[in-house]
Amino acid sequence: xxxxxxxxxxxxETPAEAQIASHRLMLRAGMIKQASAxxxxxxxxxxxxxxxxxQIVNEEQIRAGHIPMLMPTLQSADLWRESGRYDDYxxxxxxxxxxxxxxxxxxxxxxxxxxxxxxxxxxxYKDLPLTLYHIQWxxxxxxxxxxxxxxxxxxxxxxxxxxxxxxxDALHAYNRHLVAYxxxxxxxxxxxxxxxxxxxxxxxxxxxxxxxxxxxxxxxVFYDSQVTDLTFGDREIDYDDVAQCQGVLDEFTSxxxxxxxxxxxxxxxxxxxxxxxxxxxxxxGQIFYFGTKYSDALGATVINDKQEQIPxxxxxxxxxxxxxxxxxxxxxxxxxxxxxxxxxTPFHCGIVNLRQGDxxxxxxxxxxxxxxxxxxxxxxxxxxxxxxxxxxxxxxxIGLPWRITVGPRGLKNGVVELTSRKTGDSxxxxxxxxxxxxxxxxxxx
Amino acid sequence: xxxxxxxxxxxxETPAEAQIASHRLMLRAGMIKQASAxxxxxxxxxxxxxxxxxQIVNEEQIRAGHIPMLMPTLQSADLWRESGRYDDYxxxxxxxxxxxxxxxxxxxxxxxxxxxxxxxxxxxYKDLPLTLYHIQWxxxxxxxxxxxxxxxxxxxxxxxxxxxxxxxDALHAYNRHLVAYxxxxxxxxxxxxxxxxxxxxxxxxxxxxxxxxxxxxxxxVFYDSQVTDLTFGDREIDYDDVAQCQGVLDEFTSxxxxxxxxxxxxxxxxxxxxxxxxxxxxxxGQIFYFGTKYSDALGATVINDKQEQIPxxxxxxxxxxxxxxxxxxxxxxxxxxxxxxxxxTPFHCGIVNLRQGDxxxxxxxxxxxxxxxxxxxxxxxxxxxxxxxxxxxxxxxIGLPWRITVGPRGLKNGVVELTSRKTGDSxxxxxxxxxxxxxxxxxxx
Numbered sequence: 001x002x003x004x005x006x007x008x009x010x011x012x013e014t015p016a017e018a019q020i021a022s023h024r025l026m027l028r029a030g031m032i033k034q035a036s037a038x039x040x041x042x043x044x045x046x047x048x049x050x051x052x053x054x055q056i057v058n059e060e061q062i063r064a065g066h067i068p069m070l071m072p073t074l075q076s077a078d079l080w081r082e083s084g085r086y087d088d089y090x091x092x093x094x095x096x097x098x099x100x101x102x103x104x105x106x107x108x109x110x111x112x113x114x115x116x117x118x119x120x121x122x123x124x125y126k127d128l129p130l131t132l133y134h135i136q137w138x139x140x141x142x143x144x145x146x147x148x149x150x151x152x153x154x155x156x157x158x159x160x161x162x163x164x165x166x167x168x169d170a171l172h173a174y175n176r177h178l179v180a181y182x183x184x185x186x187x188x189x190x191x192x193x194x195x196x197x198x199x200x201x202x203x204x205x206x207x208x209x210x211x212x213x214x215x216x217x218x219x220x221v222f223y224d225s226q227v228t229d230l231t232f233g234d235r236e237i238d239y240d241d242v243a244q245c246q247g248v249l250d251e252f253t254s255x256x257x258x259x260x261x262x263x264x265x266x267x268x269x270x271x272x273x274x275x276x277x278x279x280x281x282x283x284x285g286q287i288f289y290f291g292t293k294y295s296d297a298l299g300a301t302v303i304n305d306k307q308e309q310i311p312x313x314x315x316x317x318x319x320x321x322x323x324x325x326x327x328x329x330x331x332x333x334x335x336x337x338x339x340x341x342x343x344x345t346p347f348h349c350g351i352v353n354l355r356q357g358d359x360x361x362x363x364x365x366x367x368x369x370x371x372x373x374x375x376x377x378x379x380x381x382x383x384x385x386x387x388x389x390x391x392x393x394x395x396x397x398i399g400l401p402w403r404i405t406v407g408p409r410g411l412k413n414g415v416v417e418l419t420s421r422k423t424g425d426s427x428x429x430x431x432x433x434x435x436x437x438x439x440x441x442x443x444x445x
Numbered sequence: 446x447x448x449x450x451x452x453x454x455x456x457x458e459t460p461a462e463a464q465i466a467s468h469r470l471m472l473r474a475g476m477i478k479q480a481s482a483x484x485x486x487x488x489x490x491x492x493x494x495x496x497x498x499x500q501i502v503n504e505e506q507i508r509a510g511h512i513p514m515l516m517p518t519l520q521s522a523d524l525w526r527e528s529g530r531y532d533d534y535x536x537x538x539x540x541x542x543x544x545x546x547x548x549x550x551x552x553x554x555x556x557x558x559x560x561x562x563x564x565x566x567x568x569x570y571k572d573l574p575l576t577l578y579h580i581q582w583x584x585x586x587x588x589x590x591x592x593x594x595x596x597x598x599x600x601x602x603x604x605x606x607x608x609x610x611x612x613x614d615a616l617h618a619y620n621r622h623l624v625a626y627x628x629x630x631x632x633x634x635x636x637x638x639x640x641x642x643x644x645x646x647x648x649x650x651x652x653x654x655x656x657x658x659x660x661x662x663x664x665x666v667f668y669d670s671q672v673t674d675l676t677f678g679d680r681e682i683d684y685d686d687v688a689q690c691q692g693v694l695d696e697f698t699s700x701x702x703x704x705x706x707x708x709x710x711x712x713x714x715x716x717x718x719x720x721x722x723x724x725x726x727x728x729x730g731q732i733f734y735f736g737t738k739y740s741d742a743l744g745a746t747v748i749n750d751k752q753e754q755i756p757x758x759x760x761x762x763x764x765x766x767x768x769x770x771x772x773x774x775x776x777x778x779x780x781x782x783x784x785x786x787x788x789x790t791p792f793h794c795g796i797v798n799l800r801q802g803d804x805x806x807x808x809x810x811x812x813x814x815x816x817x818x819x820x821x822x823x824x825x826x827x828x829x830x831x832x833x834x835x836x837x838x839x840x841x842x843i844g845l846p847w848r849i850t851v852g853p854r855g856l857k858n859g860v861v862e863l864t865s866r867k868t869g870d871s872x873x874x875x876x877x878x879x880x881x882x883x884x885x886x887x888x889x890x
Binding site: 005009036037039040042043044050065071072073075091094104120132134141153 | 452
């Protein structure tokens with residue numbers, strides 16, 4: 001993309017309403033614009049990151065054998081009356097009345113609707129196991145929306161639902177989700193720690209929240225420092241292998257790691273003192289096993305191999321897709337701007353032309369752009385008629401991991417400058433080498 | 446995808462509530478399930494087609510130089526009061542009140558919101574031209590939703606908005622959209638005819654609707670039969686070339702083609718009688734140039750090169766993404782089920798195993814599946830323990846364009862059967878040839 005033809009409205013001023021870094025930087029980098037309280041338009045740059053995050057979530061869900069579909073944003077109130085949650089949910093549920101006076105609501109989650117779909121079609125244990133998921137906009141009418149996309153009202157969430165014949169099968173689905181989530185967050189450059197949590201309005205005794213450590217996190221967390229040494233890495237997983245998935249769960253959840261809702265001071269004190277950590281965390285996902293809570297309420301049963309009609313065991317599993325942008329920025333920025341991990345960057349690299357209008361530098365930049373594009377990468381070429389300082393400031397603010405700087409002096413020596421946004425380190429290399437290095441960096445991402 | 450692990454709830458009975466073929470077939474093929482009146486869940490098969498259509502729309506918009514972003518579903522009423530449309534829109538607009546008593550609405554379209562974004566950031570003619578678009582769920586509270594996704598209440602639409610300095614520039618944007626839309630529909634296997642239409646609540650004198658001819662269409666249309674001889678084909682287009690885009694518009698709109706709203710009987714009668722056609726059409730898109738209607742109302746101005754502050758010229762351009770599934774099925778089905786055009790099919794081909802459990806046929810099917818997958822294609826393998834007749838009926842119903850049938854008798858002779866859903870014609874070829882043919886068919890799609 002050539003910046004002269006793009007829409008990237010960066011702001012020079014820091015918006016007064018933004019209290020945390022991610023909110024400030026998303027506004028300043030022209031990623032989002034508030035449409036009304038807690039509701040945002042995703043400007044082109046922000047939208048690109050949102051789509052990349054969505055794509056990673058999708059790929060990892062499909063890899064785990066889960067099936068994508070899509071439920072609508074507006075739901076009938078009837079199903080929520082059937083489950084008993086219509087009145088329980090309180091003022092965070094946005095209630096709507098249509099022109100015929102029917103009670104509807106903007107879905108804050110989808111246990112009822114997915115269970116209705118399941119009970120309409122699935123009658124036999126032979127059709128199990130089944131895990132369906134979707135990525136859809138949700139609404140929670142927060143009394144005080146704040147922190148930008150971190151606590152918005154209209155937000156994008158991946159929510160998945162497993163249907164299983166037995167508790168053991170459902171716990172395997174739970175473990176599968178834990179594994180898939182670990183992979184998902186790591187691909188985004190995040191360390192998200194599974195912590196024992198509370199079921200809240202979804203319900204269920206088995207539940208883990210995934211938290212990214214950050215000073216601006218909304219939750220106080222308590223953990224054994226050994227948990228931060230764990231990484232999933234590039235190990236191979238067979239999602240049908242019950243023992244293997246259980247092994248990953250055991251490895252990642254056996255050490256103490258809890259949110260304040262489930263914190264147990266006595267247990268915590270048993271950790272050697274030098275490993276005890278109290279910090280703050282941003283919740284980026286949660287998995288639940290809640291047994292037959294919804295299948296009982298809504299009559300979601302199957303016939304088992306003994307011809308008995310039994311309720312299915314269920315769980316639900318969510319990732320806060322739009323809020324992840326905020327979490328990633330909180331975890332990865334400096335005083336100049338955002339530092340995108342390669343997995344979610346909106347463009348793979350930036351090209352800065354130091355002398356726009358000069359035939360040689362323009363030509364070299366165009367060649368670089370073409371070479372990167374041919375290699376399947378998406379560069380952002382700053383071809384505006386601006387000073388070098390302004391171009392560097394924009395690139396630093398929007399946080400592309402790599403920048404190639406092209407100027408007349410370097411070209412005379414046959415080199416361009418390749419700069420890491422994270423370290424600030426630069427090397428002078430030929431244009432061909434710069435392309436080859438960028439291609440290599442993104443090979444497995 | 447192996448069918449035994451998929452969620453494809455096909456129905457044997459024809460649902461009583463469905464009056465037209467596309468609605469019936471989408472229900473029977475397990476593509477959608479009604480959640481409430483005019484609101485649908487997209488089951489996995491339907492969701493796949495929806496995503497393919499969305500992808501084609503995206504690719505053609507980006508090719509035309511238009512920039513993707515995303516606006517929220519819920520909007521503040523204030524902007525609509527500013528444009529004067531809050532009261533005008535009537536009961537089709539779903540009005541919502543949040544917990545603080547603020548008036549909001551579920552966006553039926555986005556002229557106000559995009560104009561607000563534009564006016565917040567763009568101040569100079571140097572930042573023009575600019576065309577932004579998004580693909581987002583909309584809501585229109587139809588009094589009698591019907592015909593499935595063809596006239597739903599919650600529906601997915603691509604809407605794009607151009608901002609230009611002059612009327613001429615804006616008309617070039619209009620032409621660019623016409624070209625991009627012609628390409629878009631043709632890639633979906635549709636002939637959509639641009640017809641002179643009426644501005645309706647969007648406004649504007651320049652507007653064309655794109656209509657797919659079908660007996661079940663909601664609009665009566667009048668046209669010169671020569672318009673159906675036109676195809677865009679694979680011609681190359683430079684979207685920056687004003688004359689070339691104008692040429693396409695002239696070619697596709699110079700003959701008489703109008704909806705009943707703008708029909709002129711006297712003009713129509715001037716067409717030679719044998720070329721006069723009266724038919725019905727399904728509206729699948731519309732483009733508008735409406736000048737400064739919204740920029741005047743909302744104060745969206747730029748400074749031109751004479752330092753004058755002038756309102757920008759605008760247009761909006763919509764494609765009914767979810768309704769396209771219905772339109773495609775109306776145009777392409779038979780009494781056995783759907784016939785997907787290759788451009789939008791949910792899976793590239795089906796594999797039918799005639800003797801599930803037989804080691805040789807199971808092995809041959811697994812090899813075929815692997816070979817197609819390696820070639821970048823997505824087959825649907827019916828590996829259920831079902832009779833051949835039931836497997837064929839399912840494949841015909843869901844409408845994959847190509848089917849490979851594998852049975853013990855054929856394997857003895859070293860052949861499988863490759864069948865076209867459209868013609869019903871079969872050929873016996875080796876498994877390698879079957880893969881090669883399928884790969885060839887999808888090479889340019």
